[in-house]
Amino acid sequence: MPSTGPLGGVIPANLLPFDGDLEIDEASLRRHLRGLLDLDGVTGITTNAHATEVATLTTDEQRRLLDITIEEAAGRVPVISGVYEDGSVKAAKVARAAEEAGADALLIFPSGVFDFGSQLRPEVPYAHYATIAAATSLPMVVFAYPDTSSLRLTTDALVRICSDIDNVVAVKEWSNNIISYERNYRALKSLDKHISVLSSFSRSLLASLCIGADGILSGHGSVVADLHVELFRAMEKQDLLAARHVWDRIQPFGEVCYDDPFLDGHNRMKEALAYLGRVDSANVRPPLVRVSQQERARIHAAVDAAGLPRERPGG
Secondary structure, X not given: OOOOOOOOEEEEEOOOOEOOOOOEOHHHHHXXXXXXXXXXXXXXXXXOOHHHOHHHOOHHHXXXXXXXXXXXXXXXXXXXXEEOOOOHHHHHHHHHHHHHHOOOEEEEOOOHHHHHOHHHOOHHHHHHHHHHHOOOXXXXXXXXXXXXXXXXXXXXXXXXXXXXXXXXXXXXXXXXXXXXXXXXXXXXXOOOOOOEEEEOOHHHHHHHHHHOOOEEEEOOHHHHHHHHHHHHHHHHOOOHHHHHHHHHHHHHHHHHHOOOOHHHHHHHHXXXXXXXXXXXXXXXXXOOOOOOHHHHHHHHHHHHHOOOXXXXXXX
């Protein structure tokens, strides 16, 4: 097992290709994973997350996806597996199963139960994380949702979860509000315990890295992992000019991916992968529907403008 240490660096969340029958396309998946894992500077891989359309996957499919990801990683980098369940006891079972399968860490999604006022009952999200933590010895990453989401965590709730639950070691910071990002970053870095802050602020990634980040964890990295590595390394060297040049390539493509409606974000990224020839097709599972041909043309133009090399035409 690779050392998870303090999680950091560039950790893409892989996309999941489906064939024409909407079954997992294992050949395309393995090619996609190898393309990410072979990049110098990729320090981990996250699977069973939003980017893999985890909400549409059966338990068996989640296990198969994790098994394939672990096989392809081959101990080179940590594999972080998502825990996507509303019920805490069910989530704990998923966490135990991922540990038994060989995952190195867990990305814990908020429960849908948070939707009904959890900000007024911070003990509710705490109990969710504590219940999962009691079932596994693996390091856990808290998934902090946007300020506009009813599944969000307040800074105080986030700090308590991170400080009091021993195997919580990192936060995937997706507040999508630069003020909240800085507030969370400063609060987490004031703790006696090291908590890795992994920016998922893909539409304002450079700004978040300027405040501070231990790494990048984003589905957007499934397409532009090489540029994320360049950007992160430039910021490590405090070379803002170089970072701005890289960001000038990433930002327009990110705007296309994360445009409204947001639900098409990873759908659009899959279109980009197919256009680049990194997967065979851009099929998505219901309730998602492939974007229009007009939007595909817009995605392709953004990919070309970013200077991403095409391997073999697909789509």
